Amino acid sequence: MPRPVLVAALWGLVLVLGGCRRTDPTPRPPETPEAGASPAAASSTSGAILFVSADTQGYLGPCGCSENMRGGIARAAFQVSEARQGALPVLYVDGGNSLFGEKTLKPGQVPQEELKAKALADAMRMMGLSVRATGPLDDTRGAAFRQGLGLPEVADGAVKLLPAGPRKVGVVAADSPEQLVAASAKARSDGADFVLGLLDAPLEEAQKAAELPGLAVDVLVATRSASELSGEQNRLVKATVPVVAPQSKGRSLVRVDLSYAKAPGSFSLQKGQADLEREVAALEQRTTLLDKEINLPGIDPKLKALKQGKRDELVARKQALVSAPPAASPDVNGFTVRFVPLESGLPSLPDAQALVARYDSEVGKLNLAWAKEHGQDCPAPAKGQAGFVGNEPCRSCHEESFPVWEKSKHHHAWETLEEVGKQHHLNCVGCHVTGWEQPGGVCRLDKVAGREDVGCESCHGPGSEHADEPSADNIIASPGEALCVTCHNPENSPHFDFATYLPRILGPGHGKPSDAVSPDKPADERKPAKP
Template structure:
């Protein structure tokens, strides 16, 4: 009997070991494709993907590791879900084609080309319908319509087939209009109604509480400002309200499960367990991201942390894309945000559109600069102008050596490496004195101003060159100077106290000790 029990215990332990071995090894980078839904496990229903407030972003912008976003990654999620056998509908909430309502003349070629690339990408994702907002009409309604995308007008209804049910997408700019459109959708036979409200989250919450609203879900499609939609938000109420992280960094996935009979849809309460698991994983991922982005981190340690981060991200993706448990007695829906993490794959056809855009827009911008570009205005009388880092080297040899060993000195190279040295969205933080009096205002006249030079931090140097003294230059620039580029979008892990010592050294902000270069040894 003891032998039998021992055999059972050993068998259980070995079975447990085999289960552990089936997981990705710690430190290994999992294959993103492995996170796609399992077709055989999909219950009767449909999948909706919703994007909104993309603000003209084809991909993440910034210098940090592991940045979210990218239309290619979004397309991959949609295309993979279509392999599951369920109807899949992709809906865009609008405010996606442009990032601002007014463009300067030199921005027009780039931004129009980008909007066209986004429209083509939407087509590769099988866009069913989209709403429109003010950030879609930056170049006018005629330009928007010329893109040929399927649209639902504000106050309108679009009825879509979702297998055994009908899904309605309604668009509105006010709560009252949303109520009316949702009621029209029900009258047209909609089983599930998605309301796209061209307002921030707070206004969408108020709309969801209005009497007579017949929507199952309200999506706030227009954040209040450029940096006000940094996180995904879900407000649980009788009618759930969501705001998707802006700039194409996340998708909303809505899984519909169908009961045998038609009837009202209920938000699945079992989703809470998944939410808690995902939240815990995201906290661990955020801590790893902070460590990975520390300046000067040991490369081997960084690689280990990156491997662990990718493992956790893959585990999170498994939770988010697994089919929900079927609701046998009710029609249900589950809401999940899909952050488009850096380790996820991109759809090849969609990513090819982004690559073509990168090539085209550089040529367009450079051609425009040569034909229409104007030099920066001269500094006002008595104000300093930019002279370039080379003018600083003769008197500040030690500081120049420190700068040459920093990432600031290679800022221009990082753009050239990815073919974005002529992109207007990027260049301002990779040259010195961009769009400033006495600086550089033309893409075809960057020579001598490449990189984040001395004057990027210490201010224009012409007066200091003419009369060297502490009064004619910014000796110790503060955090306010750094965050013009190291902002929450481009450098979300930036911490002034942590980063500053990485650019200081003897001869550049740190006293030279006796015996070091630049100071004779003590006698």
């Protein structure tokens, strides 16, 4: 081979090998936060990475009722673990309101929710939690239970200094703006180079706090959403102090990248991130559109697979953007703030995923045992009120309606829980049986038989009076969008569209005007009109 050709070939091989990336999805075990980098590396490090979770509301992962649902502590654990593969120190901080989803629990909920909180705490330890703040949703079972989990905490109004290479990050927690101002000042006096504020308040209140004189934080995280709707998206307000609110229920992480100048000094939000944010937003929009198409009832499997492949490609591109180190100037102490949406196509940390699987297995057995020992039947309907009777009494008059229902996903609602082992999960069962926790319905996990699936009464209301005396006047409910979204809500069915989904559950014998009651027929032969 001529020498010039040989040299070119060798250079080509070098370039190819130099561009290879490790594709093994199993990361190395995470190091402790303080040991995020070796002493030698820390002395020459050019920055640090902070991950922040908040407002998790007791979620280990999404329910799985829809395709491509975000979230999951195992996916979050993978992101933190992957970042620790580099030379920069990595800190993981939780903002609180994470252990439970409600401030009060019914007796039957207690075993499940305590077990879930313990699983979340184990996962946070696995992720190398540096420190966490606390909120009302952490004290649902009392301060003693929370403290018994053994997680590192920073009290409201207090400061925790964390080493981050040659700099110190101060984490301050507060449940009022005034407390936040005082705690941030203390963090500076204690030697914090960068201050992360955790305020137990919604975004709008945090924005007002960010304008207070004397506030000494660099980034402020609102750790509690104002409503279900407000928690459905990531929000970043860029002002003198950037204010962030991650998507609730563990669906996103906040990532803060710090870059260090040669000399200590104040930090400033780095410029030039607008183009990246616009590209990420465009990818988000395209992903959302594909999600709706993928979740269309009755979509052709081949078309669905093609669209899913395209979606996975977009997720990979977005992930590369949000995890790439920002451009930094050696003369400026700077930082960037980004969200890491925990998309379904992202990997999970195997050990964390195993922890979630153990919880899924144990909690079902725990709930079933509790129901058998302590469960109470639903109260009987009040006098003059209808009760639930199940599908079979409906079939005797409406046989022609059942083929439509039997082809729908409503008919397989219970089966979908059994496939993933969640048929005894209290968070799931209510939308997969008929008449859950309603008078005359089903209130015990050990007495679900005959009420499985989303049956006639789920949409039309309890049917005892109508079964006894069929009439259009005693059909309790008139199905509409308001009723559907009690289960097809943004959390469980984020891509639901009433106008698109409705035709999928209508058909011959179900929803046809010709089925209306005929006044010429005897009462026992009449069939009520379908709404």
